[in-house]
Amino acid sequence: MIHSNKNNSMFVPEVVVQRIPIYIRILQEELKYGNTVISSKNLGKRLQMSSAQIRKDLSYFGKFGKQGQGYPIEFLVEKLKIVVGLGQKWNACIVGTGRLGQAIINYPGFSPEGFKIVAAFDSNNIKLDSSADSIPILGMESLSKTIKQKSINVAIVSVPALEAQKVIDLLVFEGIKGILNYAPISPKVPNGVVIRNIDPILSLQSMTYYLKES
Amino acid sequence: MIHSNKNNSMFVPEVVVQRIPIYIRILQEELKYGNTVISSKNLGKRLQMSSAQIRKDLSYFGKFGKQGQGYPIEFLVEKLKIVVGLGQKWNACIVGTGRLGQAIINYPGFSPEGFKIVAAFDSNNIKLDSSADSIPILGMESLSKTIKQKSINVAIVSVPALEAQKVIDLLVFEGIKGILNYAPISPKVPNGVVIRNIDPILSLQSMTYYLKES
Numbered sequence: 001m002i003h004s005n006k007n008n009s010m011f012v013p014e015v016v017v018q019r020i021p022i023y024i025r026i027l028q029e030e031l032k033y034g035n036t037v038i039s040s041k042n043l044g045k046r047l048q049m050s051s052a053q054i055r056k057d058l059s060y061f062g063k064f065g066k067q068g069q070g071y072p073i074e075f076l077v078e079k080l081k082i083v084v085g086l087g088q089k090w091n092a093c094i095v096g097t098g099r100l101g102q103a104i105i106n107y108p109g110f111s112p113e114g115f116k117i118v119a120a121f122d123s124n125n126i127k128l129d130s131s132a133d134s135i136p137i138l139g140m141e142s143l144s145k146t147i148k149q150k151s152i153n154v155a156i157v158s159v160p161a162l163e164a165q166k167v168i169d170l171l172v173f174e175g176i177k178g179i180l181n182y183a184p185i186s187p188k189v190p191n192g193v194v195i196r197n198i199d200p201i202l203s204l205q206s207m208t209y210y211l212k213e214s
Numbered sequence: 215m216i217h218s219n220k221n222n223s224m225f226v227p228e229v230v231v232q233r234i235p236i237y238i239r240i241l242q243e244e245l246k247y248g249n250t251v252i253s254s255k256n257l258g259k260r261l262q263m264s265s266a267q268i269r270k271d272l273s274y275f276g277k278f279g280k281q282g283q284g285y286p287i288e289f290l291v292e293k294l295k296i297v298v299g300l301g302q303k304w305n306a307c308i309v310g311t312g313r314l315g316q317a318i319i320n321y322p323g324f325s326p327e328g329f330k331i332v333a334a335f336d337s338n339n340i341k342l343d344s345s346a347d348s349i350p351i352l353g354m355e356s357l358s359k360t361i362k363q364k365s366i367n368v369a370i371v372s373v374p375a376l377e378a379q380k381v382i383d384l385l386v387f388e389g390i391k392g393i394l395n396y397a398p399i400s401p402k403v404p405n406g407v408v409i410r411n412i413d414p415i416l417s418l419q420s421m422t423y424y425l426k427e428s
Binding site: 015017018020021022024025026029046083084085086087088090098099100102103104106107109110113115153154156161177178180184186194195196198200201202203204205206207208209210211212 | 229231232234235236238239240243260297298299300301302304313314316317318320321323324327329367368370375391392394398400408409410412414415416417418419420421422423424425426
């Protein structure tokens with residue numbers, strides 16, 4: 001939440017932006033159940049939020065549904081997808097092809113959501129095993145050229161903590177504006193670059209706050 | 215943020231709870247730089263927040279430092295660690311030992327932070343390769359017994375999406391109160407169980423919101 005910089009003109013609070021993908025996922029699940037409309041009350045139950053907050057969140061992006069009739073799910077999903085940029089395709093590269101990097105490369109969930117990993121980089125030129133998709137693993141010296149050639153706009157960083165800031169600086173220098181960082185550090189990025197940190201330790205620590213007292 | 219349930223008496227907003235581990239990490243970095251005190255202004259710069267918000271956040275947990283003198287870093291770190299339950303050790307198990315599960319088992323970051331993975335479970339009894347630590351991989355039929363024997367209080371779920379809710383229900387049934395979920399679903403848990411979802415897709419989607427307009 002705190003690691004990104006806002007560069008859009010209409011200000012939507014970042015906590016709201018971070019909830020949109022969750023709205024999309026839950027609405028898609030409702031569609032699978034065969035539902036076509038959902039009330040702000042039921043949507044609130046799914047997200048453990050008040051219906052007033054749900055209505056406020058969604059009002060940032062337009063007027064959906066009529067008073068007392070609930071939201072039309074399919075229409076809302078389509079609209080929210082465009083809001084978060086899922087109307088376009090994103091080419092991603094990954095830096096760091098250790099065990100975690102390989103797990104990420106083989107994760108089947110990115111592609112259906114519009115994110116395609118088109119190149120992998122590693123300072124050690126570690127070989128992927130045969131179960132990996134046919135993504136070329138290149139040395140770091142190919143980074144600059146490949147980012148341009150393959151129109152890469154998002155980077156995933158899965159290098160050790162000590163190398164992460166250096167790698168992130170390099171990616172920023174090469175024009176990458178969106179970084180998903182798996183290294184357990186709090187990286188610094190300049191304004192205009194958005195970074196998200198995937199950090200299980202932070203999640204665990206904010207969880208044990210609740211467990212210690214029970 | 216939205217997937218946990220509060221069971222503590224003094225109410226601290228969950229967004230604040232989720233920031234505490236980030237405070238701890240940043241303060242520890244400041245200690246490494248040799249700093250002993252930090253102002254709310256500088257702490258705010260590191261977290262991209264206002265100094266007023268920093269002061270408000272920390273005031274939930276006590277009175278730290280004197281007006282105009284900044285926060286004593288070491289004292290604050292120790293206090294915040296206790297707040298999030300890092301004063302005690304947590305025994306964790308992991309369910310699902312595919313590629314991601316193996317990356318998690320081999321991740322060196324859990325142990326120094328007080329989380330020890332003491333058992334792994336898999337319905338397929340997949341063997342870990344030799345580089346893994348000596349964590350036994352057990353069949354699901356051993357779950358109940360092992361959770362009790364090894365005093366496991368936290369579980370990490372890294373099974374495929376389709377199996378995740380079933381596995382989470384089972385863990386809850388066995389008395390687990392804290393779950394770190396890597397499967398890309400929005401799992402349901404009863405009150406009193408805290409769940410955190412590690413979900414790169416949600417992070418990517420809330421990132422592209424900012425990128426699409428730039």
